[in-house]
Amino acid sequence: MDPVTTFALIGLVGIGSQWLAWRFQLPAIVLMLAAGLVVGPATGLLVPQATFGELFKPIIAVAVAVILFEGGLTLNFKSLKDAGPSVTRLVVIGAPLGWLMSTLAIRYGAGLSWESSIVFGGIMIVTGPTVITPLLRQARLQSRPARILKWEAIVNDPIGALAAVLAFEVFLALYGSLTLAGAIWHLVQGITLATVLGFAGGWVIAWAFRRGKVPEYMKVSVLFGAVLLIYAASDYVLHESGLLAVTLMGIYLANTHLPSLDEIRRFKEHATIILVSGVFVLLAASLTMADLQTLSLRTVLFVLVVVLIARPVTVLVSLIGTGLPWQEKAMIAWIGPRGVVLVAVSGLFGTQLVDLGVADGAQLTALAFALVAGTVVLHGFSMAPLARFLGLTAASKPGLLIVGGSRWSLNLAKALEKAEIPVLVVDRNWFRLRAVREAGIPTYHGEILSEAAEHSLDLAKYGAVLAATDNDGYNALVGTDFGPEFGRNNVFQIGRCEGAEGRQELPAQLGGRQFGPGTSYEDFARLVAEGWSFRTTRLSEEFGLEDYMAANPDAKIFGYVGEGGLRLVEGDNPPEVRPGIRIMALSKKREDRGQGAVA
Numbered sequence: 001m002d003p004v005t006t007f008a009l010i011g012l013v014g015i016g017s018q019w020l021a022w023r024f025q026l027p028a029i030v031l032m033l034a035a036g037l038v039v040g041p042a043t044g045l046l047v048p049q050a051t052f053g054e055l056f057k058p059i060i061a062v063a064v065a066v067i068l069f070e071g072g073l074t075l076n077f078k079s080l081k082d083a084g085p086s087v088t089r090l091v092v093i094g095a096p097l098g099w100l101m102s103t104l105a106i107r108y109g110a111g112l113s114w115e116s117s118i119v120f121g122g123i124m125i126v127t128g129p130t131v132i133t134p135l136l137r138q139a140r141l142q143s144r145p146a147r148i149l150k151w152e153a154i155v156n157d158p159i160g161a162l163a164a165v166l167a168f169e170v171f172l173a174l175y176g177s178l179t180l181a182g183a184i185w186h187l188v189q190g191i192t193l194a195t196v197l198g199f200a201g202g203w204v205i206a207w208a209f210r211r212g213k214v215p216e217y218m219k220v221s222v223l224f225g226a227v228l229l230i231y232a233a234s235d236y237v238l239h240e241s242g243l244l245a246v247t248l249m250g251i252y253l254a255n256t257h258l259p260s261l262d263e264i265r266r267f268k269e270h271a272t273i274i275l276v277s278g279v280f281v282l283l284a285a286s287l288t289m290a291d292l293q294t295l296s297l298r299t300v301l302f303v304l305v306v307v308l309i310a311r312p313v314t315v316l317v318s319l320i321g322t323g324l325p326w327q328e329k330a331m332i333a334w335i336g337p338r339g340v341v342l343v344a345v346s347g348l349f350g351t352q353l354v355d356l357g358v359a360d361g362a363q364l365t366a367l368a369f370a371l372v373a374g375t376v377v378l379h380g381f382s383m384a385p386l387a388r389f390l391g392l393t394a395a396s397k398p399g400l401l402i403v404g405g406s407r408w409s410l411n412l413a414k415a416l417e418k419a420e421i422p423v424l425v426v427d428r429n430w431f432r433l434r435a436v437r438e439a440g441i442p443t444y445h446g447e448i449l450s451e452a453a454e455h456s457l458d459l460a461k462y463g464a465v466l467a468a469t470d471n472d473g474y475n476a477l478v479g480t481d482f483g484p485e486f487g488r489n490n491v492f493q494i495g496r497c498e499g500a501e502g503r504q505e506l507p508a509q510l511g512g513r514q515f516g517p518g519t520s521y522e523d524f525a526r527l528v529a530e531g532w533s534f535r536t537t538r539l540s541e542e543f544g545l546e547d548y549m550a551a552n553p554d555a556k557i558f559g560y561v562g563e564g565g566l567r568l569v570e571g572d573n574p575p576e577v578r579p580g581i582r583i584m585a586l587s588k589k590r591e592d593r594g595q596g597a598v599a
Contacts, residue, residue: 006051013039013046014277027376029131029340032277033369036284041292046285057351060282063275064344065231065246066224070271071157071341072250086322087151094152094318095159098125101310109302110367115171115358119349120367122163124306127153128339131376135337136460139383142392143458145328149335158247161345165244166191168349175356186238194234194241198248201230205249206256219260224271276340283347283365291366299367303374311336327390335383337375343368397565398463399423403448403478405432406521408528409468413441415534419582421566422461426453427469449481459485464568467493467512470521479512489513492568495520513570516558519586531589536561536582545577555587 001009013035021028039046049056103121106112112120132153136146173186205226208214214222227246235242315333324332346368353361387393399422402409409425413436416423425436426444433443446453465482467475475493482491493511495518519527537548549555559568561582577583 001046001051003051006046009039009046010278010281014281018273018277027131027380029372030376032280033284033373036281037287040285041287041289048282048286060279060348062228062231063279064348065243066227066271066275067341067344068158068161068243069227069246069250071161072247073254074154075158075251076254086148086319086324087155089318089322090152090315091155091159094314095125095156097317098314099163101314102306105302105305105310109298109305111298112360112363113358116353116361116364119164119167119171119353120346120364122167123160123342123345124338125156125160125163126338126341127156127336131337131339135380135383139387140393140461141387145331145392146460147458148332157341158251161247161341162244164345164349165247168352169241171356190238190241193238194244195248197230197234198245199252201226202249202252205253206258209258209260216260276344279344280340283343284369287366294363295366295370299370302367303371306371307375307378327392331386331390331392334386335379337379338372343372397421399461400566401426401462401465403465403467404469405429405436406468406525407435408524410436410439411528412534414439415536415584416566417441419536419561421561424462448478463565464490464492465512466515472496476511480510483512494524516569517556517571519556527586532586533589534584534586536584538582539577539579541579548583552585552587555585557583557585559584
C-alpha cells in the first residue's frame, strides 16, 4: 500500500473509531485498539514499518512530542493549588510512589528487566485524562471524587511523561558511556539542554505573543513550528532530549497566563485528537502475531497487580490524613484507567530501549495495550455500579445550568426542579440571586467564565447550558465559551433583540443555539409579569401533543423531559414526542381542566 493510501486509511480508522465511540457511548480507546489490530496483524492490510521504512520512528516521535507538549499546556500550577489538598497529595506523594509500585508490578508481574520496568513505570503514572472524563460523565459520580480523579489525571499527564523521559535519559547515559562519571555528565547535559531550550522557547513565544509580534491568525501555526523547532534542535544536539524540552516548554506556557492561550489550547486539543488517533492505530497495526503471542498469563498477572495492588496502595497512602470518607477513597483507589499517552510514549521508548540493547523493550507496546484495554474495560464497566453501591452517585439525570438570575429564570428553575431535573442558577450580581436562594434552588455567585468557577463547579452533572442574561453580547460569549465543552448542540441562549442594532448586531455564528422560539429577555419578563409561567405537562395515549396544543394554543414549547433527562428544543417546531414524555412550555395561567397531568 502506498504512503498516501496508508495515511488515508489511518485517518479513516482512527477518526472513525472516535466517532463510533461517541455515537454508541463506548470507550474510544478500545475501538481504536480493535480497529488497529484488525487492519494490522489480523488482516495485514496495514504494515506501518514496511510502508514508512526509516520514517516510521520519526513520525511516532514527532507525534509524541506534540502530544506531550499539549499535556504540558494543561499543567497550571495555580490550578493545582486550587484543585485541593487531595490532588496535591496524589501528585506530590502519589506520583513517585506510583512510579515505584508500577515498576515493581512490571518487574515481578510481567517479568521485564529493571531498565524496561523503570521507564514503563514512569509513564504509568498517567491515568489517562482523555479516558477518565467520559467515564466520569457516564457514571455520574459525585462532585468531589469526580473532581479529584479529573485533576489527578490532568496534572499527572505531563509528570508521568517527564518521569519516563528522565528514566530513559538515565539509561541512555549509562549505556552510551563507558564510565559512571561519563554517564552522569551525559545525563546532566541532557537535562540542562532540554530545560534551557524548553524554557527559552516558551519565553520567546510568550514575549512575541504579548508584544503583538505575531498576528492572531498565525499564533497556532507559529506555536506548532516552535514546538517542532525546539524538539528537533534539542534532539540534534543531544539524542532523545527533545521530548523533555517540549514538555517543559508546554508547562512554561501554561503558567504565563497568555490571553490567547485558551484558544491555542483548544486547537492543540483538536490536533492532539488527530495525532492520538493516528499514533494509536499505527502502533496497534505495527504489532505482529509474535508480539501478541508474548501476551500470556504473566500479562494478566501484571494487569491484576496494577489494578488490585499498585493503584490502591498508591492512592490510599497518598490520601492518609485528608479527611475523605472511606467510600470516596475506595472509589479513587479503584479507578485508574490508562490512556493513549501511555501507549504512545511506551511505543516510542520501547524501540529506543531495543536499540540500546534492552531486548525486552520490544514488549512494552504490547503490555501497554494490554494494560489500557484491561483498565478501561474493568473500570468502565464497574465505575457506575460501584458508585451506586458506595452511595457516590450524583443526580441520575443531566441538569441545566442557567446563566442569569431573573424572575422568569427562577420560574423556569422551579419547573425543572418539580420535574426532578438538577438546575443551577449563576449570576455575578448577588442581589439578582436573592429570590432564587430564598426558593431553595442551588446558585453560584460569581463569573461563570472565570477559572474559579471552572475549578469549583461540578459541570459534569449538567448536560446543557442556557445563557439567559439581559445582555445579548454576554450571552453569546457564554455560548461560544461553553460550546467546546458541552457540545454546540447543548448550549442555548435566549432570543436576541433583532434589529435593535442593525449592522452592529453580533454575528449569528457566535453564541449558542436559539432557546425555543427565540423569546427575548424583555418578552420573557413581560410574559411572566402578565401571569405566564413554565410548566411541565405529561403526555399520554389519551392526551397527546395535538391535544395539548389545542388546550394551550398560546403555549411556547421550550423542551421536554424524557428518560434521558431534559432536552431543549430550537425554534418553534414541535418536538417528536411519545406517551410518557413531559412537555416543558411557557403558557398562560389556566384553571386545571383535568386535561393532562401537570408534573
